[in-house]
Amino acid sequence: MTRRSAYLNARLLDPASGLDVRGGLLAVDGKIADFGPRVFADGVPGGVDVVVDCEGLCLAPGLVDMRVQIGEPGAEEKETIPTASRAAAAGGITSLVCLPGTEPPIDDVSTLEFIARRAREAKLVKIFVAPAVTRGLEGRQLTEMGLLAEEGAVAFTDGHQAVADAAVMARALNYAKVFDKPIMQHPEEPSLSAGGQMNAGERATRLGLKGINRLAEVMMIERDLRLVELTGGRYHAAHLSTGAAVEAIRAAKRRGLPVTCDTAPPYFALTEVDVGDYRTFAKLSPPLRGEMDRRAIVEGLADGTIDAVASDHRPHDQDSKRVPFDQAAAGGVGLETLLPLVLELHHKGTLTLLDALALVTHRPAAILGMEAGRMRVGAPADLVLFDPDVPWKIEERALRSKSKNTPFDKRPTQGRAVRTVVDGRTVFLHGH
């Protein structure tokens, strides 16, 4: 039984090819069969099962979120695979990459298979895995990268912990070359950031909180870049938060090193000022920085140095956040706010609509070698239909994530997903 879906009257957007045209799209059996200005120009032919009138809204490849922490296994009270999947679908995300910071950590094939099975059961969005670089995230022994790669691992990372030991990092970069997978680093020199609660500087001094110097980020990146030169391994620096780090990556790219990086919305949309009077929801890792660094991140996005934007989704329940700042867990949820915050870059004139979308579609997919993020005949029909301009206000209570710890509560924003489609099947419909 073939199953056909028709999308009419859409503004078709494909950042990878630069397509921006009014037209239609036909999906057959979960794959894109045809699209373009002439498709359905003369109305819908017979034999189509589902007809979606897009009413002029944007139809684009579904979002690819390359950094998502889920609580399963071990912290199901914070987020499960089904709740994260629902939140992702509501945010227009069709593929996400989960980080290994679970309990136990995702550091062997059996845990990876567990995630894959749970994702299949949830049957909403596609869940990929970036397993640990080191066993138990302990920074010492390498995981079975080859076996994990065979089971679909898209990258290796110790999540929110840096691979601190230089010899271990060199070996990881070297070994992962065989399987052509990047090592995704949390770039923070731990001996410098230990015990730190927020960005070092005047605000930390006033609040009496231990600071994390911004140099902790670029120091780790500069060390790693030497190791990339040494080994030729692929390196990805996660969630950049400082101008110095952007500059280091920019220079490394100019030298032709196999290096990529991403940032997350808090680092281009918020600053340490948002910590206010001990707001633990604004306690993130890396910490929110000052205005100069925020601008440097925007600049890095504008000139293409920063390859991708990830949600950096990190759910925490009340017990982890309604505590004194020193004790509060770091991180914020982000699946449902990724699209509007990336669209802010377009609305503020930093990037064109297509360039903004590229940061959350084909560019992260290319880094991770995923078949996603492109509108192409024969590709899976993973799509998002969104209104780029509709104004709304982010409200923590309205979030679908099991945890509500967004640093963006009450922020007025623009643009949201109306319908999310995975393999031709609608997994989210706004208002339903």
Next chain:
Amino acid sequence: MTAEPLAFRHRHLLGLEGLRADEIDLILDLADGYVAQNRQADRKNALLRGRTIINLFFENSTRTRTSFELAGKRLGADVINMSVATSSVKKGETLIDTAMTLNAMHADVMVVRHPESGAVKLLADKVTGSVINAGDGTHEHPTQALLDALTIRRRKGRLAGLVVTICGDILHSRVARSNIHLLNAVGATVRVVGPPTLIPSEVENLGVEVHHRMSTGLAGADIVMMLRLQQERMQGQYVPSFREYFRFYGLDYEKLAAAKPDALIMHPGPMNRGVEIDSEVADDINRSVILDQVELGVAVRMAMLDLLTRRERTNAQ
């Protein structure tokens, strides 16, 4: 009491950052009155009769807790002391739970000390009465700075225009932060002196001059405020050794010679004699006002208890 000034603008005293000079004057003027009361044979009045004050201490303290206890009792309040162990892993739960439990007992004022910055504010958000911060982490210790200011004002007749040098472990000091905010508000010049490892990042933006040598930091100073050096922060972590610290930052007569001849010496206590301050200097009755600070502490805390309960007492009449 005669003609009471207006009620205090704030419900809590969580810190001195943002407090205005006239508000500080109001507190100090009121405290001056309580100093007189405390020197009479009958030191007690009935202003807070029937009121409940809870001293909630998550960190060990003898002098501050005793000072608050005495202040409450001299105003006729019922004072309850609670020490809460903080060794359990889930400290946060204890904090909010304890706050809610005590709140249900209708305390008029809760005096709270906690080892973590911001914890007292978190607790204050959950209670209906007033909260006084008796020291939170490395953030603020407002009543200490107020009693320091009262001590200086009574000895020097003013605060504006004085040069006050705060010496030692500024990084970990809530006393230093509260003093910096207060002294800036009233128009004093504030300097900090210490090894660079114990000076917080961008502290100059709080309105202080930073010095690393006692000779320049103390030059022409009217007031020398010594801070306690936490012993656990020695042994090579922030400073190499006690003897090295004393050599460069311990207050002795030689270093004190750089200050004005009538400069006063202060210390929030408890002192580490021979580490941050030479015993002879600490006990010099012509220069050291360390015992005045203890006495005036009670008066300042009485003033705060009085002020923070005013609106409530007026409504109750």
